[in-house]
Amino acid sequence: MINKKIIVVGAGPAGMMAAITAAQHSNHVILIEKNATIGKKLSITGGGRCNITNNSSPEEIMKNIITNHKFLYKSLHSFTSKQVMELLETNGCPIKIEEKEKVFPLSEKSADVIKVFEKLLAEHRVKVYFECQLKDIFVEDDRIVGIETNHHNKLECDALILATGGVSYPITGSTGEGHNICEKLGHKIIPLKPSLISMTIEEKWLTEMTGIALRDIVIKTKINKKSLNFYGDLLFTHYGISGPAVFELSSYLNKVDLPKEGHEIFVDLLPQIAQDKLKELFLSADISNKQVSTLLIECFPKRFVADLLNEFNLSNTIKFNQLNKKDRNRLMETIKNFKITVLGLRNIQHAIVTSGGISVKEVNPSTMESKIIKDLYFAGELLDVDALTGGYNLQIAFSTGYIAGSNSVGEDE
Structure with missing residues (x-):
């Protein structure tokens, strides 16, 4: 000794x-x-x-x-x-x-x-x-x-x-x-x-879905002109977004000054389905007479689907063959590139590290x-x-x- x-x-x-x-x-x-x-x-x-x-x-x-x-x-x-x-x-x-x-x-x-x-x-x-x-x-x-x-x-x-x-x-x-x-x-x-921390967002309708989680999504964004992807779950809270994918994003976003108008991120809600395959599905005769909400609920929480359709001014009972081209394309684009505007990271006292x-x-x-x-x-x-x-x-x-x-x-x- x-x-x-x-x-x-x-x-x-x-x-x-x-x-x-x-x-x-x-x-x-x-x-x-x-x-x-x-x-x-x-x-x-x-x-x-x-x-x-x-x-x-x-x-x-x-x-x-x-x-x-x-x-x-x-x-x-x-x-x-x-x-x-x-x-x-x-x-x-x-x-x-x-x-x-x-x-x-x-x-x-x-x-x-x-x-x-x-x-x-x-x-x-x-x-x-x-x-x-x-x-x-x-x-x-x-x-x-x-x-x-x-x-x-x-x-x-x-x-x-x-x-x-x-x-x-x-x-x-x-x-x-x-x-x-x-x-x-x-x-x-x-x-x-703060690092590994949740974020505040601009979209108020999303903060009203506290506790709703989107599983196995991909967050896509650019930081200092570099394209980055973050995989995992995303959770809506009363102030914004949280969850593993969000935490990982924060480890990079804390390195830059966010603009006053916020920083845009895009969420691929169904990363396992390519955009062209999603388009084929939406145009398929097999689902033409099916309600949009019925299909989406197979992939996402019921509350999220209802609020999403409401945000698009679409009826919860609308069928695929009733969608006009603009709404159909908008819905497909949203599923693959769901935009969220990050206003900032929460206070450092809430950070994991x-x-x-x-x-x-x-x-x-x-x-x-x-x-x-x-x-x-x-x-x-x-x-x-x-x-x-x-x-x-x-x-x-x-x-x-x-x-x-x-x-x-x-x-x-």
Whole structure:
């Protein structure tokens, strides 16, 4: 064991992994947490089901990282998703793999994942200080020497790992103090923006369909002249749109300034049917005497069909052979290119993750150590890294936590 005192700030996924890893090499690891329990944000991940990681190679995971994926190469290869799964299973939390290689605890309870970390923290004798909030960091000769908390004037340490998270879901304790303190110490903070978040829209009639979901659609749009497609489900809410496809779109849309008139997106409601095949279907004699609504209800929610026809000033009982050419073409075009005008992203406090953070140009990607202050390390959402949905952001947290923890005690894996 190395006689080196390590302090980790933040008992989220990144901080817990950092503390457990550091404690494998040092008997003096302290984990401070502002909440009364560990893993508070982890407890609400995936609606409590906890999409813990993704059963993919580091290379595949990197393809799903939106910001600074190359920076994470060493981290993701040092502690892989396979190792996360093994860690859980060998410590009493069996897992299962669902569509798109998403990994969940078999019980679908985030509490079971948290129990694993509680067990490991205890086994490695990590001292956990609850309801303990970081107030300041002490630096001498460009080297970390300690911290101030609401309970301690000074806690001395040989190395400090910051894993204080972003600013999304502040109720979980992520309120941005890590960014504020690091900025005072000279670190550049890339502006914080919401990512994986729902959106407000212009079309009021769509917001009246709260709770209605469109399954397996494709959102098409252009961002900075680049054509992008996003696959998944779309959910209508009282303020606009949400759902997996919308969340992924937000990871790109947050990089640009939206015009005042809004940003147009187009939804392919039936991506499995090509436009020419849809036209053949609409002109087919087999359905000519069939009500339009009857056919559409086979594909879409009844409420959506009724409101869509109403928006077109078409009767809910109109038949295909009663449609004029203009209405028929308009209906086909809408099914393949349903226009929605995005007015903006919701407030960052509602975001699943925070985009932006400590500039990775000032962090050593092989160790997670600050290039400005010796023995200061970073992990997780505090950094300017973010990914799509699917367990990728949690894997980033575990991987960066692992590499920060191992290097904080001088162990370079």
